[in-house]
Amino acid sequence: MVSNREKAECAEREVRRRKQVYPGYIERGRMTVNKARHEMEVITAIAEDYRQLAERDEPRLLTDEGLVP
Numbered sequence: 001m002v003s004n005r006e007k008a009e010c011a012e013r014e015v016r017r018r019k020q021v022y023p024g025y026i027e028r029g030r031m032t033v034n035k036a037r038h039e040m041e042v043i044t045a046i047a048e049d050y051r052q053l054a055e056r057d058e059p060r061l062l063t064d065e066g067l068v069p
Helices: 004-027 033-057
Strands: 061-063 066-068
Touching: 004 033
Parallel strands: none
Antiparallel strands: 061 066
16 A cells, blocks of 8 residues: 555655656647646645645654654
8 A cells, every 4th residue: 555655755756857857848849838837736736635645644743853754
């Protein structure tokens, strides 16, 4: 089984990857600016959803030093 934390981390890696490759796709005409923006919006929302689910699954503890994962 894949945890929500793992899904969040994967989606966040995908956000970073797309930020690197989409400008080239747009430049080469493989993707429109509007399509790239929409796709970034979707993957960012997915990453946020899984991050929130992971936080519910694995609440952080508050200590004198701050939050502990």
